[in-house]
Amino acid sequence: MISVKNISKKFGRGTNLLSALDDVSFNVEDGEFVVILGQSGSGKSTILNLIGCIDSPTSGTILVDGVDVTKMSAKQLCEYRNKNIGFVFQSFYLEPAYSVTDNILLPLTIAGAKRQIKDAKAKELLEKLNLTDKANAKTSTLSGGQKQRVAIARALVNDPKIILADEPTGNLDSASGAEVIEILKEICKSGKTVVMVTHNEEQASVADHIIRLKDGKIIFEK
Ligand SMILES: Nc1ncnc2c1ncn2[C@@H]1O[C@H](COP(=O)(O)OP(=O)(O)OP(=O)(O)O)[C@@H](O)[C@H]1O
Numbered sequence: 001m002i003s004v005k006n007i008s009k010k011f012g013r014g015t016n017l018l019s020a021l022d023d024v025s026f027n028v029e030d031g032e033f034v035v036i037l038g039q040s041g042s043g044k045s046t047i048l049n050l051i052g053c054i055d056s057p058t059s060g061t062i063l064v065d066g067v068d069v070t071k072m073s074a075k076q077l078c079e080y081r082n083k084n085i086g087f088v089f090q091s092f093y094l095e096p097a098y099s100v101t102d103n104i105l106l107p108l109t110i111a112g113a114k115r116q117i118k119d120a121k122a123k124e125l126l127e128k129l130n131l132t133d134k135a136n137a138k139t140s141t142l143s144g145g146q147k148q149r150v151a152i153a154r155a156l157v158n159d160p161k162i163i164l165a166d167e168p169t170g171n172l173d174s175a176s177g178a179e180v181i182e183i184l185k186e187i188c189k190s191g192k193t194v195v196m197v198t199h200n201e202e203q204a205s206v207a208d209h210i211i212r213l214k215d216g217k218i219i220f221e222k
């Protein structure tokens with residue numbers, strides 16, 4: 001379970017001080033599909049980044065299975081993130097000159113995994129994301145939907161418990177977007193927790209749990 005407790009996040013200082021999140025608390029059960037809604041600037045990406053430990057809060061705690069991730073050292077955080085979190089972003093963040101396979105395997109390559117392990121993982125994820133025929137294509141040659149499937153495969157490569165997706169369909173046409181939502185639903189069904197940020201109200205229909213933010217506060221939850 002992820003337990004977000006009294007989280008505040010301020011950026012800047014003095015007259016530039018901006019409160020991006022103000023005393024936000026909620027729980028995410030294991031295996032839930034959570035959708036975070038809200039207008040631009042409401043704090044959606046900020047809360048996702050805090051759950052994913054790519055930023056730290058000004059105050060409050062985030063417990064994941066009882067462990068306070070806001071108190072971890074840099075080394076602990078790195079290990080925690082690699083093992084537990086898979087990130088998917090609106091703008092994919094792929095290496096354009098690398099092949100689909102090499103992009104998917106990048107986290108394993110950085111970790112120094114053995115060839116045998118990498119080959120098996122590549123085969124499994126290429127099949128799962130329906131990318132086998134694109135295995136050797138450079139990602140710069142792919143469509144948006146295909147790029148996002150590569151990014152999702154890469155997010156799954158370490159078999160994390162939690163997938164965090166920040167507007168994963170934001171750069172996609174509606175058909176590719178719907179496909180990405182279906183894939184995320186499947187991933188959730190396979191036992192992972194999915195937390196997705198979106199502007200798209202229709203996408204909230206896939207959620208087990210909806211959180212709506214406004215000006216850094218939760219204004220609705222169900
Ligand atoms: N690194 C930063 N430095 C200063 N202010 C920031 C920073 N990151 C976010 N903010 C501010 O915090 C507020 C919340 O930003 P956030 O990115 O979480 O919004 P969002 O809901 O994800 O918006 P969008 O839908 O446009 O992506 C905004 O006012 C934003 O300008």
Ligand SMILES: [Mg+2]
Pocket residue numbers: 044045046166
């Ligand atoms: Mg955002």
